[in-house]
Amino acid sequence: MGPASYDVIVVGGGPAGCAAAAAVTRAAPAASVLVLDRADFPRDKPCGDGIAYQVSGELRRLGFDVERVFAGTATVSGLALRSPAGVRAHRRLRDPVHVVPRRIFDARLVRQLAGLGIELRRHAVRTVEVRPGGVCLDGRWHARVVIGADGAESAVRRGAARSQVPAWRRPAPVALAIRGYAPELPEFAGSQYITMTDQHWPAYAWSFPIGGGLANVGYGELLGRRPVNRADLLARLHALLPGLTEPAELRAHRLPLSSGRPSIPDGPVLLVGDAQSMINPFTGEGIYYAVVSGGLAGQAAARALAGDGDAGALYRTSTRRRLGRHLRHTSALARLGGWTALIDAGLRAGRDDQRAFDDLVSFGLADGLLTPRLLSRLRLRD
Ligand SMILES: Cc1cc2nc3c(=O)[nH]c(=O)nc-3n(C[C@H](O)[C@H](O)[C@H](O)COP(=O)(O)OP(=O)(O)OC[C@H]3O[C@@H](n4cnc5c(N)ncnc54)[C@H](O)[C@@H]3O)c2cc1C
Structure with missing residues (x-):
């Protein structure tokens, strides 16, 4: 046959x-x-x-x-971002996301x-x-x-x-990330939270609420800079989300960028x-x-x-x-991404202006562009 x-x-x-x-x-x-x-x-x-x-x-x-x-x-309608240098932008999402x-x-x-x-x-x-x-x-x-x-x-x-x-x-650039489920951190209850770090940059941790007081939490970084194992990823997750209870259902996976x-x-x-x-x-x-x-x-x-x-x-x-x-x-x-000051500048723009924040979100989550509005608001210092 x-x-x-x-x-x-x-x-x-x-x-x-x-x-x-x-x-x-x-x-x-x-x-x-x-x-x-x-x-x-x-x-x-x-x-x-x-x-x-x-x-x-x-x-x-x-x-x-x-x-x-x-x-x-x-459905989540707030997003809190923290840049490698500690610039914070916490605003409403124009369009709520699902988790x-x-x-x-x-x-x-x-x-x-x-x-x-x-x-x-x-x-x-x-x-x-x-x-x-x-x-x-x-x-x-x-x-x-x-x-x-x-x-x-x-x-x-x-x-x-x-x-x-x-x-x-x-x-080809590939990242590795680990995720698990844990009780939501009270500071960011009801919002998505992403905190970036210049240690092993580009790298960040997140906490995304799934309802019922629980959040999907995780940490990821670009591969190829240092040998990475599960213990390293977990240590970085706890360092970036202090107070986190040990997550359940931990699993890591590669992300081809x-x-x-x-x-x-x-x-x-x-x-x-x-x-x-x-x-x-x-x-x-x-x-x-x-x-x-x-x-x-x-x-x-x-x-x-x-x-x-x-x-x-x-x-x-x-x-x-x-x-x-x-x-x-x-x-x-991404080619300029090694320059973390640019990410700090982007978050300053989003912190100070709702429409620049909306542009950042659309660039990161959908098919948005680096708009003139966003670029004109980039400031390298406060
Ligand atoms: C830790 C982590 C966090 C992430 N967070 C987010 C996030 O919050 N939001 C977001 O948008 N994206 C996120 N991503 C990326 C997102 O998960 C992927 O981009 C998305 O799953 C891609 O969908 P896909 O259908 O291409 O592949 P997949 O979702 O991986 O589906 C592939 C399917 O193919 C099947 N399959 C594999 N091999 C075979 C085979 N040989 N024969 C038959 N079937 C096969 C698998 O069983 C699977 O069902 C994250 C990724 C990781 C690793």
Whole structure:
């Protein structure tokens, strides 16, 4: 018996994979779409659980019932930031964010796939073979287009590298972060709190309330500056969040940053979300990028099925159009990121002006730009 055949196979059922599968179905309702994930849902994913306001709109456009996705979960409308030199900005968020443990968020997205006519199976993909007319996975599955949404350690990315030859930037910047759950710190109850440090910079700790007096807490830093292990990460977490109770469910995970994302090659294998290194280098935000890149890849796949062109070329063009300027701004600032005085100046601007604060948030959590308003307010000293 030959491999089971689909129009599109999405590997990974996280936010990027769910968005990609939904986007294919929305653009090409007759297409057969299969999502393969190595895990059964609900499953945990180490994350800060902070979900930018803009994610709701993106999911709604893709056909998800957003009210059900966020029902009964925490909405947070304050954000407190502390820069490496101790500049503090604590303001209301123009658009409240959600904080939802990924065990809940991802399972709710996956549950809605069936209603969109999308098949889900449990399978860990190991091999990817690009053949004339499509792609074969593990010799068992065949699709005209494959979307790799299988996260930071993507097997699809490794497999496709052999045949599609994407241009990798090496060494690509990757961060490592640990997260757990602990009682909220009273000082920042009800707000998201991010405290940056110049020790092992770029590095920061966070506390994001999930409701019921609990918070998702964590610490992350850029890899490659020093050897790092779990004990180091935990020690930094406690140093930056004094008074913290030892968190439960501690898990660490890598974050491939967008400042080192690979270029998007032609071909029938598209990478999205963490597999495409789509994580904001300043905030570690990746869910918004995952949903946007998943949506764009799904649309590109649907257009390729309709004979509009090569899937990779279509995805590259739409990504450039949609996120190109934002990604150029974040990458440019990441190159200057070693200069912590700039981050201090950004927080001074946000502390003194609500609209500069809003611009900072949109730059860090969604697709905002370094606006003239923000740049004109940067001051290197108080
Ligand atoms: C500690 C930490 C804190 C973070 N905090 C935030 C935050 O607060 N807000 C935010 O927006 N982002 C945050 N991020 C980033 C965010 O978690 C990721 O960007 C996001 O999960 C990317 O989604 P994804 O769908 O691309 O990948 P994932 O969520 O990793 O999903 C990948 C899926 O692929 C499956 N899979 C993997 N390999 C295979 C295989 N071989 N075959 C089949 N299936 C496979 C996995 O089971 C998984 O379900 C954080 C990251 C870390 C590590």
